[in-house]
Amino acid sequence: MGSSVLSNLPCAKEADAAPKLLIIMVGLPARGKSYIVRKLSRYLNWLQYEARVFNVGERRRAEAHVEQSGEKAEESHLSRGQFSSSAAFFDPTNADLVSARDQIALKTLDELLNWLSRQDSSSIGILDATNSTQERRQILLSHIRRKRGTLNEVLFIETCCFDQDILEHNFQLKLNGPDYRGQDPDEALRDFRQRVVFYEKSYVPLGEVEEQDKIPYLQVIDVGRKINTHLIQGYLSSRVVEYMLNFNLSERQIWIFSGGESIDDSAGRIGRRSDLTENGQRYAASLVRFIHGERERWEKKRQSHRTQNRDSTRFSVDDPTRKQDALHPQRHKNWSCPLDFCIWTSTMPQTTQTALGFCEKLFTKLQMKTLDDLNAGDMAGLTFEEIATSQPAVYTARKQHKLLYRWPGLGGECYVDLISRLRPVILELERRKDHVLLVTHRAVVRVLLSYFLDLRRDDLAEMVIPKNWGFCLKPTPYGIDFSAYSYRPESGTFCLEPGAQNKFFPS
Amino acid sequence: MGSSVLSNLPCAKEADAAPKLLIIMVGLPARGKSYIVRKLSRYLNWLQYEARVFNVGERRRAEAHVEQSGEKAEESHLSRGQFSSSAAFFDPTNADLVSARDQIALKTLDELLNWLSRQDSSSIGILDATNSTQERRQILLSHIRRKRGTLNEVLFIETCCFDQDILEHNFQLKLNGPDYRGQDPDEALRDFRQRVVFYEKSYVPLGEVEEQDKIPYLQVIDVGRKINTHLIQGYLSSRVVEYMLNFNLSERQIWIFSGGESIDDSAGRIGRRSDLTENGQRYAASLVRFIHGERERWEKKRQSHRTQNRDSTRFSVDDPTRKQDALHPQRHKNWSCPLDFCIWTSTMPQTTQTALGFCEKLFTKLQMKTLDDLNAGDMAGLTFEEIATSQPAVYTARKQHKLLYRWPGLGGECYVDLISRLRPVILELERRKDHVLLVTHRAVVRVLLSYFLDLRRDDLAEMVIPKNWGFCLKPTPYGIDFSAYSYRPESGTFCLEPGAQNKFFPS
Incomplete structure (x- = not known):
């Protein structure tokens, strides 16, 4: 990737070498480490850094599986595979087990370090494990x-949780996790x-010891209620902290639509300011109706939640539907009053005209x-035909390097430029x-979706988003709920498209 | 200010009303509160919010002065004016004085609240005082x-300092402050x-009480070594935290230059990519020589500092020249090894060609x-003549509203757009x-300087920067050292221009 192309990401390149970051997670089980790690690596990958997660628990399970299938299972009431997932395996007073767990952690770290040293661009390796003792962190x-010759690249990220409701919810989620899947829920929870x-x-x-050793850290308490930082200085760690500061689990909807058909669209012309066609105006009217309807559905759901919760806000094992909602207390904080609804358009007529029908009193x-x-x-x-004919070199270069090729001329951008431009929008949405x-516009929709759907670099360039489709993203405790809607001009409606993601990449 | 113009500042407008923020400073004396307040309000004003500082100490001194000149001075060995600056005035066991100080604080707060409620745009009032007791903060x-009907707009910012060197330095700075100016230094320091x-x-x-009361806060410890945040959620407070996270006092130089004369420049044509003229190339060669020379001067200064500090790194009252340096321990942290030197250009030929002569091995x-x-x-x-002739309406609109008028056509920007675009650059420089x-380019230079020089809105638009001038900004413990250099084509040198700021605003 040439430096001229990444130039709009300020200081992607620091000093001579591409900077590296080695994130070490810290925190008791069920504190949301893996959730944070997934989200963070998704963001960093979207910014076009290489970020990779190395999970110690996965290695523990994988090794146990190998030993088991190699028939080395111990004489015990549990097989070796089961044993490494049971509570007994985590007994800190059993020196053998502590050492076994240290070995697994070091092997995973080695894998990370090997990967990091192979990368020639800026990259971030993330060690996902509890690392909750001083001894383990010192090891x-x-x-x-020893391996990197420096600790300058290390950033500890700790998640703490003092909110019992969040904690109880996280415990419940664990029962569906890989260590307990298929087991008796009561016994699993006990274990x-x-x-x-x-x-x-x-x-x-994290605290005094890390401060004495001058190791940078970031502490996230109760899903961002409090955030403590220590010695955050590097470019990559500043990006990480900035992202983690904009963090909430409130249930809400993010809708992403293109503007309606413009005069330029109808002629296949790209990039200019252009008014809506009649088709585009019909689409705009349909969008207003559709969003009004969806907003009303949400409001009804909210009101029924409130009524339910007046009776019982506590977790109840007996009622699975109520359980689902009671499980996540953070979500409820957003159910107490109607949500604001913002509409953000670009400054170009094809989008401002599409949003014209939304009433300013109801929408910001x-x-x-x-x-x-x-x-x-x-x-x-x-x-595109005219470009291919009149500027074949431009056409080919763009086709071959869609992500990195900047259109020639004043202000011309490539997709990576667009990512950099949209970073504040993503932070604000978070x-x-x-x-x-x-x-907004189809290229912008593409870049925004690639963030939410965690697309790889090449996928971003190759993705084909059907015309007049719109998308809804709902943050959830486990990730993001994604739905796609296609516009039906004949009825003026938007219809849910199940399995939409598969249609983005026609072979 | 129309919403379409501010549109590029994401969510300058939140919900219906323009959001307000009420920052209350907290911290013992000499913890850098006023320094932070000045810097922060400069940044927020540059982002085109209205930020104003209300300083309780200034009101205390002003009131004492009024009483004194009204000849109500108490029978005491100190005049009333002197008394309100002396340590005795701050005795927490004297209930009368505590109440007198509360009254001054409340009067200042009232002034702030009146100002805040008069503003119809997003705005930030900052109460600069110690506010170091629970009682005072509760009051x-x-x-x-009572006055605003809500505490949702409040953000506490506390500065703490555990580093004795920084503290000692801050104490010394206080002796030149308004409470002690002209007094015997030893006695002043004792007082x-x-x-x-x-x-x-x-x-x-700040801590438990604020957490129970759900009041957002930001704690800055040892000039950003540690930063703790609590319940940071609003748009304006997120901007504040983001800024405070990028904070350091290291001594270094920020040079801001335009590119050399381009072919378009020489014909008075604006805004395009354009190659350097021969004049421009000579300017470029001179710039390389000049910066090399300045970099060497810095390196020599650094080496002599190191030698001096090997003998004595401690503060010494006897030697005023050494004192000056010993005073600020943070600055020394940057004296231990040579600094990297980054060169950032735009992507346009007039700037990349200007930087061509800098060796990649020495400069990043x-x-x-x-x-x-x-x-x-x-x-x-x-x-501009062609625009005036062919597009008189555009020419006039632009001339009248330089700050807010967007050039028509694809990608056209106004100065406020440029501010929003340059925000990440400012954060990265900090x-x-x-x-x-x-x-970079003259419009960009103008916007960057307006940040560093704390220019008001109208000044930004009216400022005239002489052609081929360059600027150097050095962060210092008390603010920013600013120097301007003019290019002398006849000798190929850059000469220091004293009092340059006065020349930016010809009447």
Whole structure:
């Protein structure tokens, strides 16, 4: 990747070498480490860094599986595979087991370090494990100092949770996790609680020792209620902290739509400001109806939740439907009053005209230059056929390097430029607790979706988004709920498209 | 200010009303509160919010002065005016004085609240005082709840300092402050230390009480070594935290230059990519020589500092020159090894060609699309005369509303757009500890300078920067050292221009 292309990501390149970051997670079980790790690596990959997660628990399970299938299972009431998932395996007073667990952690760290040293671009390796004792962290740090020659690249991220409701909810989620799948829920929960008790015995939160050793850290308490940072200085760790500061689990909807058909669209011309056609105006009217309907559905759901919760806000094992909701207390914080609904358009007529029908009293409308179409530079106003004919070199270069090829001419952009431009929009979407409808352009929709759907670099360039489709993203405790809707001009409606993601990549 | 113009500042407008923020500073004396307050309000004003500081100490001194000149001075060995600056005035066991100080604080708060309710745009009032007791903070909060009907707009910012070197340095700075100016230094220092002891007796850092009351806060410890946040959710407070995270006092140089004369420049044409003229190339060669020379001067200074500090790193009252350096321990952290030197250009030929002569081995070069010229849209390539003739309406609108008028056509920008585009650059400049040379365009130089020089809105639009001038900004413990250099084509040198700021605003 040439430096001229990444140039709009300020200081992707720091000093001579591409900077690396080695994130070590810290925290008791069920504190949301893996959730954070997934989200963070998704964001960093979207920013076009290489981020990879190395999970110690997965290695523990994989090794146990190998031993088991190699028929080395111990003489015990549990097979070796089961044993490594049971609470007893985490007994901190059993020196053999502590050492076995250290070995697994070091092997995983080695895998990470090998990967990190192979990367020639900026990259981030994330060690996902509890690392909740001083001893374990010291072992890891000496290993890193030996292998990398420095601790400058290390960033600890600790998640703590003092909110009993969140914790109880996380415990429940664990029962569906790989260690307990298929087991009796009551017994599994008992076993998992025992595992947590073992961890708590030897748990030391980040603090004085790391401060003496001058190791940067980030502490996230109760899903971002409090955030503590120590010695955050590097470019990559600043990006990480900035992202983690904009973090909430409130249930809400993020709608992403293109503007309706413009005059330029109908002629296949790209990149210019252009008014809606009659088709585009019909689409706009349908969108207003559709979003109004969806907003009403949400409001009804909210009101019925409130009524239910007046009777019982506590977790109840007997009622699975209520359980689902009671499980996640953070979500309920957003159910107490109607949510605001923001509409963000670009500054171009094809999107502002599409949003014209939304009433300013009900929706908070905002134009953002940040959401403008990918700037096609000198090619703006041409069709792809015209570009292919009149500028075959440009056409070919663009086709071959869609992600990195900047359209020639004043202001011309490539997809990576667009990512950099949209970073504040993503941070703002992560921060907000109300509904947002973005009405923007297909290139922008593509880049936003690639963030939410965790697409790889090549997928971003190759993805084909059907015309007049819109998308809804709902943050959930386990990730993101994604739905796609296609516009039906004959009825003026938007219809749910199940399995939409498969249609983005026609072979 | 129309919403379409501010549209590129994401969510300048939140919900219906323009959001307000009420920042209450907390911290013992000499913890850098006023420094932070000045810097923060400069940043927020630059982002085109209204931020104003209300300083309780200033009101205390002003009131004492009024009473004194009204000849109500008490029978005491000190005049009333002197008394209100002496340690005795801060005795927490004297209920009368506590109440007198509460009254001054409340009057200042009232002034702030009146100002805040008069503003119809997003705005930030900052109460600059110690507010170091629970009682005082409770008094302020009840007053705010009574007047504003809510505490949702409050953000506490506390500065703590555990680093004795920094503290000692701050104490020394206080002796030149308004309370002690012209007094015997030894006695002043003794008095000030006594004042701090009084404060320490009743000091309660932010924490449990604010967490129970769900009041957002930001704690800055040892100039950003540690940063703790609590319940940061609003748009404005997120901007504040983001800024405070990128904070360092390392001594370094930020150079801001335009590119050399381009072919378009020589014809008065604006906004396009354009190659350097021969004049421009000579300017480029001179710039390389000049920066090399300045970098060497810095390196020599650094080496002589190191030698000096080998002998004595401690503060010495006898030697005023050494004192000056010993005073600020943070600065020394940057003296231990040579600094990196980054060169950031835009992606346009006039700046990349200007930086061509800098050796890649000595300088870390980076092209940033963020530093591209203000996009002139359809007017790119025209002279101002041509615009005046062919598009008189555009010419007049632009002339009248330079700050807010977007050039028509694809990608056209106004100055406020440019501010929003340059925000990440400012944050990155604040974060870095090495030297940076920015080679960019005159509109960009103008916007960057307006940040560093704390220019008001109208000044930004009216400022005239002489052609081929460059600037150097050095962060210092008390603010920013600013120097301007003019290019002398006849000798190929850059000469220091004293009092340059006066020349920016010809009447």
